[in-house]
Amino acid sequence: MSMPGRWGGRGKEEEASPAPGAAAGVAPQAHERVPLSDPLGETRLLRGEIAAALMRVVDSGSYILGAEVTAFEEALAAAIGVKAAVGVGSGTDALVLALAGAGIGAGDEVITVSHTAGPTVAAIRMTGAIPVLIDVEEGSYCMDPRKIDAAIGPHTRAIIAVHLYGHPADMAAINGIARSRGILVIEDCAQAQGAAIGERQVGAFGDVACFSFYPTKGLGAIGDGGAVVTDDAALAARVRKLRTYGWSKPQYAALANGRGSRLDEIQAAILALKLKRLSVNLQRRRQAAERYCAQLAALPLVLPTVRSGCRHSYHLFVVRAEARDDLEAHLQASGIVTGRHYPWPVHRQPGLATAARVPEPLAVTERIAGEILSLPMFATITDAQIDRVAEAVRAFYR
Numbered sequence: 001m002s003m004p005g006r007w008g009g010r011g012k013e014e015e016a017s018p019a020p021g022a023a024a025g026v027a028p029q030a031h032e033r034v035p036l037s038d039p040l041g042e043t044r045l046l047r048g049e050i051a052a053a054l055m056r057v058v059d060s061g062s063y064i065l066g067a068e069v070t071a072f073e074e075a076l077a078a079a080i081g082v083k084a085a086v087g088v089g090s091g092t093d094a095l096v097l098a099l100a101g102a103g104i105g106a107g108d109e110v111i112t113v114s115h116t117a118g119p120t121v122a123a124i125r126m127t128g129a130i131p132v133l134i135d136v137e138e139g140s141y142c143m144d145p146r147k148i149d150a151a152i153g154p155h156t157r158a159i160i161a162v163h164l165y166g167h168p169a170d171m172a173a174i175n176g177i178a179r180s181r182g183i184l185v186i187e188d189c190a191q192a193q194g195a196a197i198g199e200r201q202v203g204a205f206g207d208v209a210c211f212s213f214y215p216t217k218g219l220g221a222i223g224d225g226g227a228v229v230t231d232d233a234a235l236a237a238r239v240r241k242l243r244t245y246g247w248s249k250p251q252y253a254a255l256a257n258g259r260g261s262r263l264d265e266i267q268a269a270i271l272a273l274k275l276k277r278l279s280v281n282l283q284r285r286r287q288a289a290e291r292y293c294a295q296l297a298a299l300p301l302v303l304p305t306v307r308s309g310c311r312h313s314y315h316l317f318v319v320r321a322e323a324r325d326d327l328e329a330h331l332q333a334s335g336i337v338t339g340r341h342y343p344w345p346v347h348r349q350p351g352l353a354t355a356a357r358v359p360e361p362l363a364v365t366e367r368i369a370g371e372i373l374s375l376p377m378f379a380t381i382t383d384a385q386i387d388r389v390a391e392a393v394r395a396f397y398r
Contacts, residue, residue: 034376034385036337039215041380042281043222046273050222053269063265065244072268075275076211076227080203084236085229087263088243091190091212094226095123095160097261098208101228101238102184104129104157109357111151112160112188113143114345115365120162120188121346121356131356132156133347135364139305141165141318144364145173151359158184163192163202165341166218166285166313167306171197171205186210190226193218194282195313203229213267216378218281218313219274221267281379285314288381292317295390299397302371316341317377324371327396331375334392339374 043050057068069087077085088094104110106128112120114133124131134147141164148159159178161169171187178185187202187209189195195202203209213225228239241248246258289312293303302320306312318341321327331338345365347353375389 033335034337034389035378036339036374036376037216038378038380039220039222041378042220042274042277045380046277049273050270053273054266057265057269060265065262066265068265068268068272069263072263072272072275073227075272077229079275079278080201080209080229082204082209082229083231084233085227086236086239086243087268088226088228088239089261089263090224091210091214091217091226092119092123092126093243093259093261094210094212094228095120095186095188096126097239097242097259098186098210098228098230098235099123099127099129099158100242100257101235102158102186102208104184107155108157109153109155110158110160111148111156111183113162113164113365114347114358114362115141115342115368116162116164116188116346117190117342118346118349118352119190120160121352124160125352125355129157130155131346131352133353133356133358133362134360135362136164136368137170138364140167140169140307141368142167142169143174145170145177147360148174148177151357152181152183156181156183158186160186160188161206162188162190163195165304165318166192166195166315167304168192168195168197168202168310168312170307171202175205184208190214190217191315192313193315194278194311196311198309204231207232208235213263213271218285218315218379219271219278222270223264223267225263225267225271227263282313284379284381285377286312288377288386289314289317291383291386292375292390295387296393299393301393314377316374318372318374320368320371321373322371324373327393328373330396331389331392334395336389336392337376340372341374342372343369345369 073085108129109132110124110129111132115136121131132151134151135144137144143161161174185206187206189203189209190212192202208230211227213221242258243261
């Protein structure tokens with residue numbers, strides 16, 4: 001599926017705070033607010049099953065790294081098509097532990113993009129490594145493989161390919177360059193649970209991949225969580241050790257510089273339930289994207305496009321508008337919550353960019369930062385909510 005947009009006519013937060021929206025299947029009234037995301041919607045649908053899972057954990061007396069985490073790790077690995085998954089405390093921790101597990105640290109360089117959520121680069125800095133920031137493609141907003149060669153230096157150890165908004169990065173091209181140079185490839189799948197290239201899900205292409213279970217993600221916990229997945233058994237074992245302070249059983253001696261970052265039993269039990277619904281949720285997000293595109297196609301917007309052979313997960317539905325600020329204000333006044341993902345590229349954020357290297361100008365990144373706008377998108381969004389958003393956008397251009 002390819003859903004192009006175009007310019008014409010008039011010129012000119014990692015995550016938004018979770019806010020409850022209308023219950024699934026219930027048409028909102030004209031005055032009702034349409035949220036950017038609605039993690040409560042899916043929770044309502046699974047209320048009974050979640051309550052039973054919570055009591056199962058409570059009654060088990062095992063609350064950290066027990067049977068629920070093990071079962072979820074096995075189910076997640078099977079769903080993605082990899083040999084191992086390791087549950088950790090957050091998506092950021094997943095990136096930090098993946099890097100540390102691969103031996104990447106002070107003085108090493110890691111290539112990634114500036115157009116991403118801050119945690120991608122914050123994780124690199126937490127290991128002591130140096131972020132090297134390159135530009136993104138115009139259509140997918142993911143890493144532009146043509147920019148990688150100029151960024152590789154004598155200290156390059158890894159590439160973090162971000163599947164931004166739920167669109168897969170060009171893993172064939174990225175892997176081809178990395179393999180020829182002996183560089184590790186890490187997939188940042190925080191926004192792309194269930195996205196795929198061909199029949200293969202993201203997370204199964206790099207040497208290691210990282211997922212976030214923040215509540216608004218495609219697979220969201222009721223709290224925080226993350227996972228590292230890989231086919232490398234030795235790397236998985238190192239990450240398991242690092243998530244518990246570097247301890248080595250049975251003596252509990254710290255043999256490595258780890259941290260306390262464990263996915264807890266309650267979140268694992270809830271995530272296992274939601275994993276079973278993931279395909280249904282993805283189908284709904286894709287239907288929602290198609291409905292948006294059909295109604296917005298004639299407007300002077302750039303709509304999401306999907307590279308041939310890819311399946312987008314639509315964690316976010318991001319459009320581009322020359323009059324972005326005015327459109328955003330209009331929608332907010334109409335009771336429609338929007339977002340900017342992201343208002344400031346990483347290389348423009350002093351707290352993240354101080355130690356970063358930027359080998360070439362980031363022309364696409366700079367341009368789209370002033371144009372991008374995220375419209376409401378979540379698995380329980382109703383047709384009526386989509387239609388209301390689309391009508392408000394059309395009204396702005398009339």
